Amino acid sequence: MDLNEFTAHELLEKLESQEISAESIVLACFEQIERFDKDLNAFITLTKDAALDLSKELDNTFSKDQWGKPLFGIPLGIKDTISTKGIRTTCGSKMLENYVPPYDAKVVELIKTFGMVPLGKMNMDEFAMGSSTESSYFGSTLNPWSLERVPGGSSGGSAAAVASDETIMALGTDTGGSIRCPASFCSVVGLKPTYGLVSRYGLIAYANSLEQIGPITKDVHDAALLLTVIAGYDPKDSTSIDTPEEDYTKYLQDDVSSIKIGVPQEFISEGIEGTDESVIKSVWAAIQKLENLGAVYTELSLPSLKYSLPAYYIIAMSEASSNLARYDGIRYGYRIEKDKAMDETISQNRRIGFGAEVRRRIMLGTYALSAGYYDQYYLKALKVRTIIKQDFEKAFQDVDVLIGPTMPYLSFKIGEKIDDPLAMYLADIYTVSVNLAGVPAISIPCGFENGLPIGLQIIGNSFKEGQILQVAYTFEQNTRYHKQKPDFSKRVLT
Ligand code: GLN
Secondary structure, three states: OOHHHOOHHHHHHHHHOOOOOHHHHHHHHHHHHHHHHHHHOOEEEEOHHHHHHHHHHHHHHOOHHHHHOOOOOOEEEEEOOEOEOOEOOOOOOHHHOOOOOOOOOHHHHHHHHOOOEEEEEEOOOHHHOOOOOOOOOOOOOOEOOEOOEOOOOOOHHHHHHHHOOOOOEEEEEEOOOOOHHHHHHHOOEEEEOOOOOEOOOOEOOOOOOOOEEEEEEOOHHHHHHHHHHHEOOOOOOOOOOOOOOOOHHHHOOOOOOOOEEEEEOOOOOOOOOOOOHHHHHHHHHHHHHHHHOOOEEEEEOOHHHHHHHHHHHHHHHHHHHHHHHHOOOOOOOOOOOOOOOHHHHHHHHHHHHOOHHHHHHHHHHHHHHOOOOOHHHHHHHHHHHHHHHHHHHHHHHHOOEEEEEOOOOOOOEOOOOOOOHHHHHHOOOOOHHHHHHOOOEEEEEEEEEOOEEEEEEEEEOOOOHHHHHHHHHHHHHOOOHHHOOOOHHHOOOO
16 A cells, blocks of 8 residues: 555554655655646645645654644645745635635644645635535546546535545545535545634635635544644634634544434435435444444434525525625736736636636526615525524534435536536535534445445534534444545546
C-alpha cells in the first residue's frame, strides 16, 4: 500500500514511530495527483513546493512535544472558497480567477498551527452554488467511482481527491449539503458542524447564515481528528459560539446501546418522490444494523420538512444576491479592459465574470428581497425556517439522532442536470433542512448499487457532534463499506 492510501490516524502512528517522514506522505500524494488529476480535475491550484518545504521543516523539527497535537504532518486539500494567504482563492469562478488573499482564514491558521500540510486548493461549484461541481469555471471534477459521473457538489474536488487518495483529508463547506452530497457520491465521510462551531472568518460568503466549514475524510476517526483541529471560538466571526473545546476522538466508541434513533417518515417511510429504491433499501439496512448493535429506533414526523427546499433556496439566493454585490470589478474581481461608462463596465464585468448559475441566483435573490415581494418570499421563508428549527428541537426531545439518506439517488451523469436548475435543486431535498436548523450532520458510506456509492445521513442536535460521531463510528466499525476503493486507475480517460 502506498502512503497516500492510508488514513490520517494510521499515518500518525507511523509518523510517531518514525517509520516514515512527513515529506514521504506529501511525495506519495503528489505522485498520485500527477498521475490522475489531469483527468479527475479535483485541484484548481497545487502548492507542491510549499508543501514539500513545510513537510521537510516539520520532519527536521519533530520533537516529542509536537506529538500531543493531532494531525501533525498530515497533508490536506482546502476548498477554494477558503482564503489562503498568498495562494489564489478562486471560488471556482472567473470573477476571482486571479484573486490572492492577503490573509488566512481562521481554519487555515489553525491547520498551520497544528502542523498540517496544505497540498493545494480544491475544485468546487462556482461560489459553492450547485450539487455537482459542474458549474466550476475550471471544469467539472470527475467521480473516481465512475468517470462519466459527477462527484457531487459543491465540494466535489475535496471529496473526489479524498476518494482517489490524492490527499489524505480535505476541508469542504456546506451551505445546503455541499460537504455531505459529495461525501455520499464519492463514498467518503463528510461532516457539517453545528452553525457557529467552526469559524467562518476568511470563508468567502455565499449564504452566510447557513454555511459551515467541515471535514471530508476517509473514515469517521479522521473526521473527529480534523474537527478537533478546526472547531473553536473565534472573536473575529460574530456568529462563532463560545463553547468549551473538545477532543472529538473521545466519542469514537463502538457502542450505540444508549442511543435512540429517530427515523423521519418524511425522509424514508413515505419516501420522497424520485428517491431510488436502492437508497431506501440501504438506509433501512443501516438502521436495522444499528438496531442489532443495540440502538433503539422510532419513527417520527417532521411535518415542515416538505417546505425546506423552497425556504432554503429563497434564503440562500437572497443572501447570495447581497454577498455577491461586492464583485463589480472595481472593488473586487474580474474587470474587462474596456473604456466604458461606470454602470456599463460593472454590468459587463458581472456578466462575463460570473457563470450562468451565479447570475440566475443573484437575479432571483434580488427579486425575493425587492420591495413588494420581500414579505411574500423572504419573510415567509424566514418564518418557515423557524418552524423547521422547532420541528428539529421537538424531535430531539425524544431521540438522540435522526437518520435518513444523504442524497435521494446515486451520482448522476455529467451533463444530466446542469441545464435543468430545478432538477439540480431537488437533489438537496434531504440535506438543506439541517442548514436551516443549524444542527450538525454527517454522511458516511452505507452501500453500493451498480458500483456507485450510497450515503447514510446522521443528524444530531446542536453541538452534539459527539453523538453523531459515536453512531457513525459504531456503524463503520461493524461494516466494510468505507474500506472499498474506486478502481479508477485503469479507466482514466487519457
Ligand atoms: N446544492 C446547494 C446549493 O446549490 C448547496 C450548496 C452548498 O452547500 N454550498 O445551494
